[in-house]
Amino acid sequence: MKDIFDLEVLQMIDWKAFGYPERNGTDSTFWLGTAGAHTPCHYDTYGFNLVAQLAGRKRWILYPPEDTCFLQPTRIPYEESSVYSRINFEKWAEAVPDIEWTHPHVVELVPGDVLFVPRHWWHHVRNEELSVSINTWIELANEDHEAQLQESLVKFIVAHTSRNLPTDVLYELLNPNEEDMADADLDEIQNLVRCTLKATSAANRKNTPEDISELPLLSEPWILPVACSQLPRLDPEVKKARFDEDHAEVDALDVIRAFSHPRVIKIVSQILQGE
Numbered sequence: 145m146k147d148i149f150d151l152e153v154l155q156m157i158d159w160k161a162f163g164y165p166e167r168n169g170t171d172s173t174f175w176l177g178t179a180g181a182h183t184p185c186h187y188d189t190y191g192f193n194l195v196a197q198l199a200g201r202k203r204w205i206l207y208p209p210e211d212t213c214f215l216q217p218t219r220i221p222y223e224e225s226s227v228y229s230r231i232n233f234e235k236w237a238e239a240v241p242d243i244e245w246t247h248p249h250v251v252e253l254v255p256g257d258v259l260f261v262p263r264h265w266w267h268h269v270r271n272e273e274l275s276v277s278i279n280t281w282i283e284l285a286n287e288d289h290e291a292q293l294q295e296s297l298v299k300f301i302v303a304h305t306s307r308n309l310p311t312d313v314l315y316e317l318l319n320p321n322e323e324d325m326a327d328a329d330l331d332e333i334q335n336l337v338r339c340t341l342k343a344t345s346a347a348n349r350k351n352t353p354e355d356i357s358e359l360p361l362l363s364e365p366w367i368l369p370v371a372c373s374q375l376p377r378l379d380p381e382v383k384k385a386r387f388d389e390d391h392a393e394v395d396a397l398d399v400i401r402a403f404s405h406p407r408v409i410k411i412v413s414q415i416l417q418g419e
């Protein structure tokens with residue numbers, strides 16, 4: 145918001161009711177979209193999220209972090225701090241995807257609602273009609289160190305590999321807002337890895353995880369939990385056919401996808417920390 149609105153508007157945004165009086169439009173993002181516009185299923189690697197619906201209706205499908213292995217995480221297209229699902233939710237159009245073993249929590253936001261998205265919860269978001277919302281991502285200083293190290297490692301792999309890729313492959317590798325990764329300064333990224341590694345090791349030595357159950361907003365009586373939806377299970381034959389269809393060939397992107405997979409990056413970060 146800070147890039148498009150002036151101070152007077154930025155100061156009208158106020159997250160005080162949720163225990164964050166110091167936050168305003170400067171720390172917020174503005175989302176405007178027509179009916180049907182959607183954000184692919186992903187989770188944010190840092191902190192947690194508060195989303196205020198200002199106009200129109202928006203459907204959120206949320207999945208807890210325990211569902212991660214069923215949602216096929218990938219870093220392609222690469223975008224800093226977003227882990228996408230390989231599952232194409234648009235295949236199901238308006239329906240809630242029928243993905244075996246998952247626990248979808250579906251909620252339709254209407255003006256006046258504020259959604260709390262806990263750390264590492266997956267979300268797919270679709271506008272039911274012309275919609276305006278504002279959100280703020282709130283860092284968790286202690287918890288985010290590890291995520292910053294892992295982000296720097298993914299950036300390292302993507303920046304190095306993208307140097308030698310033809311434009312059409314690069315187009316698939318990078319999210320449009322990360323197009324300059326192919327020309328990124330490699331020394332700077334190396335330094336980022338060094339700094340985040342140092343900070344993570346120092347944070348781990350202190351070992352003081354934040355207790356997010358103590359967040360001010362979670363104790364308010366007007367909180368309504370979003371219940372888990374029951375879904376039919378996928379036919380195993382259909383599931384196998386879809387897997388075969390998705391994994392028919394291996395190309396350069398598949399190799400980069402494997403090297404930047406969150407499970408691999410986690411192991412690399414542990415090895416770098418001497419574990």
Ligand SMILES: O=C(O)CCC(=O)C(=O)O
Pocket residue numbers: 175182183188193195267269270277279
């Ligand atoms: O509203 C949207 O389309 C996406 C919002 C989102 O992904 C987020 O707030 O983390």
